[in-house]
Amino acid sequence: MAQVIVVGGGLAGLSAAHTLLERGANVLLLDKQPFMGGNSTKATSGINGAGTATQQELGIPDNAKIFFEDTKKSARELARDDLIAVLTGRSGDAVNWLQNKFGLDLSKVARLGGHSQPRTHRGSAQxxxxxxxxxxxxxxxxxxxxTPERVQIKKKARVSKLLKDESGSVVGVEYVHNGQTQTAYGPVILATGGYAADFTSDSLLKKHRPEFWELPTTNGEHCTGDGHKLAMAIGASAIDLEKVQVHPTGLVDPNEPDAKVKFLAAEALRGVGGLLLDNEGKRFVDELQHRDYVTGKMWENGKYPIRLVLNGQASSEIEWHCKHYVGRGLMKRFESGEALAKEIGIPPAQLKKTFDEYNVIAKTKKDPFGKKFFSTGEWKMDDVFNVAIMTPVLHYTMGGLEIDAESRVVGKDGKPINGLFAAGEVAGGVHGANRLGGSSLLGCVVFGRVSGDSAAAYLLQRTGAIAAKAAGRLGVVAGHLESGSGAPAQSQAREEQQTAKGEQTAGKSSGGKGGEFTAEEVAKHNKKDDIWVIVNGQVLDVTSFLPEHPGGEKAILLYAGRDATEEFNMLHDPKVIPRYAPDSVIGNLKK
Structure with a gap:
């Protein structure tokens, strides 16, 4: 069967690819990065969903209508009812799909800023x-x-041009891979992300929001508006490009306060009860307000540094995040309010006054800053605290390519461009003037699935003669995607062979190249041009892998010459090493 080309390997592109396979289409996925995942892997708070199975089990009275109203309020004057209806109306099904198809734990539900109900889903650990x-x-x-005849993935493949036929329909792409320019044919789904790290010569950021040009960003360097520029070059319409979200809580590394790229503090940190305090130890905003509002209040208050403070109860509720941030040097733990007051540079009595006032506010529900939702438990000086310095950061671009409710890219003539679809952050108008926390992952999954549905339908329409054959293949592909016993025997056997193969690789890797090294020997290799780490008893030489690490170089450099097992296991499945970096294993740690 003919293929659909997916450009971008983040969550939107992946959701589109899986949906295409379920609908019987073949997939060619092109990603310019050495590893797929994109910014989607950095999302820390969760994915929104209204009317999900998890919410029903927890007795949360949420539905798509309530979610629609919350989203429309956040989007304000730029609300696109048709797109919001798709986002919110398909949100519950999207979360259920992730749980059912991929066996994901999304059993915890939190209420983030701007939401009237708890609906942001995440698991218990990572x-x-x-x-x-x-x-x-x-x-x-x-x-x-x-099944390589059904799925092809090409990494480090940069799309340079969209190809059109005489009628103006998009029929393929031109891309550069291994130094050679190649072409591929089929309908195209753009899932290339946003432009909040677009510091290039033709920067969309500088053109539409020059005042944000000097701000730090949470985005990877790949977020340079590639999909926008490709589509606009062939007549696509773009909307709301000036709507760039500045997130209030970027984590400041005390060792690199001026770093251009910042790690994002999960919005869930405020969702579980974290407080924002200025350099006088005072609150100045409703911590659960919309992101742009909180950012504005930080700028308006101007009393830096601003700290996000979690007490013991809030810290325990989101313990893994705190432990991760502390491990990376982005958060500090204090054993008492007195120690925290000393860090801020204020008398302990001043901090106690802030806590006492907040306890009264939480009980009476009368906050001068308008906060409506409060976590249980009192704020006391004899408690432990996890604290991080915050700064506003470029985070998300609401503007992008204009799409319709079927994820079809709209041209400057107001009509859909045949054969071209968009999903995720590259698609504009979904979130209006401001995006709600938890809706970025949701937008990727929902519109990834919508674009997959639409592209598959378009492909079948263009190749009607093979529609029947595609329908027959649907069951086979669906079987591949099922995690349970529904897979056909042949598919199951292939998967078992792959699993066995992976286990064999892992087994070989565990012995590595036969060496045994002491912790003291590993410790000598602690420089960027010669870096070893220990993970689960294995010794890895990650020098050549360093620039390609999806989490950035710093994540590895923090553990140069040391045991990174605890941090690694927080983030990764054990099979990550044999799958993505088998050659890095050089031996075992000598006991």
Whole structure:
């Protein structure tokens, strides 16, 4: 069967690819990065969903209508009712799909800023963005190995041009891979992300929001508006490009306060009860307000540094995040309010006054800053605290390519461009003037699935003669995607072979190149041009892998010459090493 080309390997592209396979289409996925995942892996708070099975089990009275109203209020004057209806109306099904198809734990539900109900889903341990994206990524890579006639993945493949036929329909792409320019044919789904790290010569950021040009960003360097520029070059319409979200809580590394790229503090940190305090130890804003509002109040208050403070109860509720941030040097733990007051540079009595006032506010529900939702438990000086310095950061671009409710890219003439679709952050208008926390992953999954549905339908329409054959293949592909016993015997056997193969690789890797090294020997290799780490008893030489690490170089450099097992296991499944960096294993740690 003919293929659909997916450009971008983040969550939107992956969701589109899996949906295409379910609908019987073949997939060619092109990603310019050495590893798929994109910014989706960095999402820390969770994925929104209204009317999900999890909410029903927890007795949360939420539905798509309530979610629609919350989103429309956040989007303000730029609300697109048709797109919001798709986003919110399909949100419950999207979360259920992730749980049912990929066996994901999304059993915890939190209320983030701007939401009238708890609806942001995450699991009990790792960053939800990473867990959700990796689950889809690994499944697609397995399919690329077991059924290469159905799925092809090309990394480090940069699309340079969209190809059109005489009628103006998009019929393929031109891309550069391994130094050679190649072409591929089929309808195209753009899932290339936003432009909040677009510091290039033709920067969309500088053109539309020059006042934000000097701000730090949470985005990877790949977020340079590639999909926008490709589509606009052939007549696509773009909307709301000036709507760039500045997130209030970027984590400041005390060792690199001026770093251009910042790690994002999960919005869930405020959702579980974290307080924002200025340099006088005072609150100045409703911590659960919309992101742009909180950012504005930080700028208006101007009393820096501003700290996000979690007490013992809030810290325990989101313990993994705190432990991760502390491990990276982005958060500090204090054993008492007195120690925290000393860090801020204020008398302990001043901090106690802030806590006492907040306790009264939480009980009476009368906050001068308008806060409506409060976590249980009192703020006391004899408690432990996890604290991080915050700064506003470029985070998300609401503007992008204009799409309709079927994810079809709209041209400057107001009509859909045949054969071209968009999903995720590259698609504009979905979130209006401001995006709600938890809706970025949701937008990727919902519109990834919508674009997959639409592109598959378009493909079948263009190739009607093979529609019947595609329908027959649907059951086979669906079987591949099922995690349970519904897979056909042949598919199951192939997956078992792949699993065995992976285990063999892991087994070989555990012995590495036969060496045994002491911790003292590993410690000598602690420089950027010669870096070893210990993970689960294995010794890894990650020098050549360093620039390609999806989490950035710093994540590895923090553990140069040391045991990184605890941090690694927080974030990764054990099979990550044999799958993505088997050659890095050089031996075992000598006991």
């Amino acid at each position: 960053f939800p963005g990473m867990v959700i994206t990796y689950a889809q990524m690994e499944r697609l890579e397995d399919l690329a190995q077991s």
